[in-house]
Amino acid sequence: MDLTSLLIQAISGAIGGNAAGAVAKDTSLGTLGNTIAGALGGGVGGQILGSLLGFGGAAAASGLDIGTIVQGFLTGGVSGGLTALAIGLIKSRFA
DSSP states (O other): OOHHHHHHHHHHHHHHHHHHHHHOGGGOOHHHHHHHHHHHIIIIIHHHHHHHTTOHHHHHHHOSOHHHHHHHHHHHHHHHHHHHHHHHHHHHHHO
């Protein structure tokens, strides 16, 4: 696990969480909630998704290049958005 990739995925997860909250307003957690859920989901889920898709060793082997950054944004953004949507859906079902 590379710290730079983790930070990229957490930041893109926060962006993805806020984008998901903007799209699905009925399950939105608010700006702060979407940011926190997205950042956590982007960091953790991005690492898992990157490992499953085979992106894990690219950062360590080749250094930080544009491909690694794009992969980090994609995996972090997608998993952060999905995490914010899932938590928002669960919250709205119990409210």
